[in-house]
Amino acid sequence: MAESGGRGLVARGIRVQHGRRPVLHGVDFEARHGEIVAILGPNGAGKSTLLRAACGLLRCEGTVQLDGLDVASMPARERAQRIAFVPQQSALRSALPVRDVVLQGRFAHRGPLSTPREVDRAAVDGALEKTDTAQFAERPFTQLSFGEQRRVLLARGLASGAHTLCLDEPTAALDVGHALRLHALLRELARGGYAVVLVLHSLDDALQHTDRALLLDSGRVVSSGPTRHVIAEEHVRDVYGVHMRRGDALGFSLP
């Protein structure tokens, strides 16, 4: 069990350049264990870049610490045991069966030649079940729809056993039922002590399902804090150039 209320993932002064183009200009960011944090912003704001930098997958200026440990100097295996990064779309184009894809999440726990142990199989089965992907565990990953692939990638992240989950637009391409179930699952994990970071486009989802938010625009933090404060009329107008109305969207909930 992860330490609940611990420090979690803390990033300070994150600067990233793509070539000569600065993408993030000294961003501070924090996700404590037990909470769900949204990274928000318009297209090109630097949301996914920040997520990658926070996971230690991108060279950046500044510091990223997980529970007080420097992420940049962590060996890849140790980092993978602590932080699960779930991309928006996998670059995997091979006909690996879904079960093998989810088993990849256990790589950091196994030796190079060891066969999956009972604990690995249990983690995989649990992750398949939680993400409602067990029914196509034997099918090739490449034959799944985009939404199904997203759930498999989440299962791979869950199977890793990492207590910090970083997900890039996890509900894009999910139907309303699976999207709600995913948010419910993330809430359950957060209650169990996980730190969950989500890059989200839907402000509505952020309002309903996250505790705190960080609003980015052109690589700078516009606002951060409790989500309902961040998604305020003036921020939305300044960043997205739209007026925010409340109360005219459809609402859905799990039975």
Next chain:
Amino acid sequence: MQATEQARELDVARVGKTELGSRERPAAAGRLSPLALYAGLLALLAVVALASMLVGSGDLADARLSRTFLELRATRLAAAFLAGSALAAAGVIVQGLFRNPLAEPSILGTTAGASLGGKIAMLLFQVLAGSALASTFGPEMMLPLGCVVGACAALAVLLMVQRTGDDVVVLLLTGFLLSSLFVALGGLVTSLAMERWELARAMLDFALGDVSGVGIERVVLAAPLVVFGLGAGYLWSPTLDLMLSGEEEAAALGVEVREVRIACVLWAGILTAAAVSIGGQVGFVGLIVPHALRPLIGVSHRALLPAAAVLGGTFVAACDVLTRTLPTRAEMPLGVVTGLIGAPLFLVLLLRSRREVTHG
């Protein structure tokens, strides 16, 4: 929004078909069991080995010469098998490393690099003749060493180019360019060697590449390299499976990507170099063999690598039997036979992948 999602789904489905093993049957459904697979592969090897011992211009009925003939053929069989195993395994490794089913040592210029390295080593040995270095390593040792350096250097250049983008065409064109460059440089080295007739002769023999005249010394020297390369490749197989998801995902899953890249270049380089030091430049084996196997056993490198080693060895040994049986005036070089099979296959695969990218 819905249209964007549909476009995304289409895009995923389309691009997926151009990559490793996407056309192959699902790994779980209809896969051969390892037992059935290896029984089949070993039976095939036994048939080819028998043919290799029995077929040839020498008459085995002649009691005085039959022993010599059999020894020569056994050496030749071992040489062909080792070269084929090494090339097929190197093919599996580079295809995983570059995430590209069209990657292959001869297409990427790795065999040409190994060949150039071998020639430079031979030249160096002559220059250094009499020195301490030359007496420590002997000519036989210098050749595989030069091949390893050449092959690894060629792969390292390719990796640097590939890091700037993931384009198949750029990768293949760079491989072609490197091949041409290494062949040209090889010509230069050969011409430099012309001053010493014996050296030039040895270099030409090496450049033409064939297992027909290979001595047992070369086989014995290359065998440990092949065994080492296969063992190391097998150890790295689970990591290569993760590399199929791209470097970023692999790193997120716990792979030290830089380390793996260097290691795989080294293993593929050693395997290619071993093959080149035995049989010269035998093309397309690393392309044909993994492609034949993936539909049967799936894309997992741990299953693919050993099977490719057995089938690769068998395939090249069979091609070698073919060179002896085809009705030509002189024996056909081995590379000609593998090229005649491999080049059309490469073209079909390339056209198929381009068509799928263009038309979906």
